[in-house]
Amino acid sequence: MTYLRLLQHRSADGARSVILAEGDLAHFLPGVATTRELAQRAIAGGTTLAEAAKACGQGEAVDISAELAAGNLLAPIDHDDSAHLLMTGTGLTHLGSAEGRDKMHQAAASGEHVTDSMRMFLEGLEGGKPAAGTEGQQPEWFYKGDGQLLVGPGDALTMPEFAKDGGEEPELAGIYLIGEDGTAYRLGLALANEFSDHVTERHNYLWLAHSKLRQAALGPELLLGTPPEKLEGTSKIVRNGETIWEKPFLSGEGNMSHTFANLEHHHFKYDLFRRPGDVHVHFFGTATLSFSDGITTQEGDIFEISASPFALPVSNPLARAAGSGEATTTVKFL
Template identity: 75%
Template sequence: MYLRLLQHRAADGARAVIAARGDDAWLVPGATTIRALAEQAIAAGSTLAELVDGSGKGDTVDLAAELEAGRIIAPIDHADPAHLQMTGTGLTHLGSAEGRDKMHREAAAAEKQTDSMRMFLEGLEGGKPVAGQTGQQPEWFYKGDGSQLVGPGAPLAMPAFAQDGGEEPELAGIYLIGPDGTPFRLGLCLGNEFSDHVTERHNYLWLAHSKLRQASLGPELLVGPPPAHVEGMSRIHRDGEVLWEKPFLSGEANMSHSLANLEGHHFKYDLFRRPGDVHVHFFGTATLSFSEGVKTEEGDVFEIEAAPFTLPLRNPLSRAAAVSATVREL
């Protein structure tokens, strides 16, 4: 049975960590953040699960009630947001090229194959190398630092200049870099890798612009070996009704790349092995409402749920106020 870890913040700002297995949930005595727990586990040479199991059990917790009350925050953060990096990879799931290819086909009508399709097929052929070998390099993008991380229930705000605010239901790997530069995977979270698909569709070279957006994480960090098959549902609610919904698949059994290959190509850069840093890395999706003609509006609510996670990720869509980006000379 999977161990799930959650972060709790009381009305007075006091922090706590909740552990859950099945329907049972309890406070972890003495724990205030999941990052601090992970640091303890690294120092002790133990796993997160071993550390939590050896800490005893505090008061029981009603997870659904605490989530509804807004006291469950993102399952990872950093005291200095500049030391949390959000990144991701695309075209990693079986079938994920279809939606992307639709977006780019008109712009590349003279080509037999778009760059997206070629990249997908290369990943399909070489994205799951045998242990010890280097596989095909995936598409990679940067989303921002910890200031862009949104917790469950909080609004996902598209910039004032955005042309679209669209959901991407995904799994995200959560990592902490150890004192010697070793990346440690703490677990997986549900994520909404929020993007601007209209901007991306205009020109594939604008992918980087379309990804510089907020992203949200679900309430629970799933600890231990990642499940090979994850099946969930992505929905958009508007005015209290379901506007759109579609099942999505993730996990290695449904991917053209292995997690080890995606992780290897991310952490091969020295920049991403800085001791003490936290990384949130989105693994991609094959399911987008945008590719089915849905145009989101402010006030829409994104909902993502999938077993073995027990709580959904919900975020309303908003638009940020315009700000001046004019550069002044000194």
């Protein structure tokens, strides 16, 4: 099956444009500068985003791989005011290995101690895929930040000076725009690296909120329409030109304990997240981490995440922010 993808492009002179890709072919869309602008047009016209894109006609053909290599592709969504792009996510949403699930069930059945995380995972298995029109189990939820923490293709993922770790999380992210009447519209899915501090998180799960306040990267493509039921990809870390860790990862609803619809319901049920004009990037979780295999990342490492039907990877080097020179953040009295 061939999937339509939208990409955002910025030329050397700063001019913005949108690209529509289908299979190996891609072309610029005349008369539209951003994905958000095109989505607003689709909402106003009562059409799908794909229909709105095709209605633009075909501009000049473009080689998206060459444009990625030239540094001309942006994240597939953004907002003029970064405070109106919110990044959030849900965890414990993927099935993982059958062996791991069996161990969890055996522990629960035998009366052994069940951690809060394990309990939430089991509850997701039980109630994360409700019948259409019914409410399912509430997932783990976290806040990552706003649009100033969204990193584009090839840009560095920069951990704070105080971070204990900077680790990859290969995921799918849902991309949404809130309409003028407060309706949440899913524009599509993007391949993502939901970058986190796993050392901080593992110290105490109550520090999860701290570990998630980090940048995140999106691949350059926005996948339109109904996504594949199951998605298989590869996550790897390259150090000094050599791959030091590589592992397949699984995503898509067929590999998850929750449906997208259930995760979306438990996010957008809050009025706060249905503010007209806002953009949301919501990360759906993963079961594959290099940290779980004992990998300690280093500055300069390159995270590369790829998965079909996305043609282009999420590829970003790891960096650390420079120190402020002060031991603590000072709050001044007025």
